[in-house]
Amino acid sequence: MFRKVLVANRGEIAVRVVRALRELGIASVATYSDADRGSLAVRLADEAAHVGPSPSSESYLRIDRIIETAKRHGAEAIHPGYGFLSENAEFAEACASADIVFIGPPADAIRKLGSKTAARQLAIAAGAPVVPGTEHALSGWEEARAAAQSLGYPVLLKASAGGGGKGMRRVDGEAELQSALRDAASEAGRAFGNSEVYVEKLVDEPRHIEIQILGDQHGNLIHLGERECSTQRRHQKVIEECPSPLMASHPDLRERMGQAALRVARAAGYTNAGTVEFLVDGEANFYFLEVNTRLQVEHPVTELVTGLDLVEWQLKIAAGEPLTLRQEAIEWRGSAIECRIYAEDPDNEFMPAPGTIMHLSEPSGPGIRLDSGIFEGWNVPLEYDPLLAKLAAWGPTRETAIRRLDRALAEYVLTGVRNNIAFFREVLADAEFRSGRLSTSFLERFFKRRKKTEAEPEAEAAAALVLALQSKGSGSPLLRNVSRWLDSGREELLR
């Protein structure tokens, strides 16, 4: 096993990896940009290194600096987290030539699966079902028009190098095609440095269900079941769960999807952790979508239900250890649901809301797992994705998991930056969500009937009381912006 590993990422995922490293007795090296000097990952890691200015293109995406930093700190391996360099074949190769282990699949597998069009071709060859569409990047407007016409509207434009909904546009008719093509290409170029776009037939009201896979360097490859991520807003997952509620009525679906995922992974020569994404239609037909050649944001729900530690397995596999888990021994126990806590304003079109965390009181208790990258006083930078934390709940049934998640959301106090905590409580209370009949358009329907939760007059009175007493100058301690630890420290010094 490695003695020291560098974490080439930030936020909650850097914390997640640093935690796994400490549990395994491996020294950790966090990396930080200017904006992240004070980050939680830096505080929790054994060592930390500056990798550049705040824009990620000058820090977390700088292959040369990351590798040089790993060398300087004597790290034998690099964990890339998700996003940034995690799906960058060039980076995986650069690691190899610097004699550093890249904790992820081989560069060749990333390349085969990294382009969505190449992955489609590979999936077709491996015998996995795919959604009809172009199998290559569009050369321009003329080709886009012809392809969309022959597929029939509605169609979906997607970035070849994409993920997370960036560079993706639904097009309902030819009138919208040109501007959608321009926007998708521009967004893809900014997000991935590659503006190639392709077009697919839109599967109406699909579920988004993905299969977690794990493979070692000795030819062992298994799947860890599914995650349902249908609760999405603008193609961005917000709630993920395992098992998918669909599995209850289709007992063989998990195994059929699992086997299709493994065929694709095997064809690509895949090792380490990965995720094969599928769209599933109303009749439980599934279509290969893409492979995410990295750890997923939503991996905790799989960990809660299978009892496995995916980051630990990533490290073991990268160190050359064999996968000692057998497919038959994998068990799915109970139900887990996760919601992504974002610094965004649900009451203002989910605008990102950077700022400073003023008060934070985090939930815990039975069945709760919180993967967070924040603390009181942390300044949420505007340069990066607004994900603050992931709150997950486990329960023996989906109903119990939902109740626990709601309870934990009610305990969660997070002020200073606007966030979606109260919004999640509204979603969890929704009858359609509770029924488990999900699809990727669920949230759109939910928004139409959404009634914003209003504070009761008693709650207003309680808040007004606090402000009134403050205006009187009685100095209620909660209203000061500084931490009470700092205060008591100062008091100590003055004694």
Place this chain on the structure above:
Amino acid sequence: MKRHVTVNGRSGTIEVDGSRLRYVREDGVAIEGEFSIEGSSVLLNGRSYRVSKGTGKEIWVNGLRLSMDVFDPRDLRPGQGSSANHGRQEIAASMPGKVIRILVAAGDAVEEGQGLVVVEAMKMQNEMKSPKAGRVAEVRTRPDATVGAGEILVVVE
């Protein structure tokens, strides 16, 4: 002690006398009772509330955000006087970010809802739209500029 209160734009008053309070809203809703306060914990008629201050006028009660102002009626000044805007509309950035594209130039005629400027923050692109049909009087930003929340980007008249 008596204070004026505005909550999400609605006004009211709160009177505090020892451990009793009376909160009356302009719509006639009135809350009266015994309270106890300890740090961020408020008990009002035996019910428990957690109150934390956010940024500016934001205050959070049991997970819900309110915009609240409390002031002494003796300090009351006349309203800020919303000056008539003569149809001029200033389009401001709704969040800090970076200007990605400017879709109009000064002098252009624009429709209501037409995109004016694309601003990116935290990897999300957002189009600032014209609130009315009219003519672009002024473009006050440029591509790649870093802008703060509330910064005026375009003026439409």
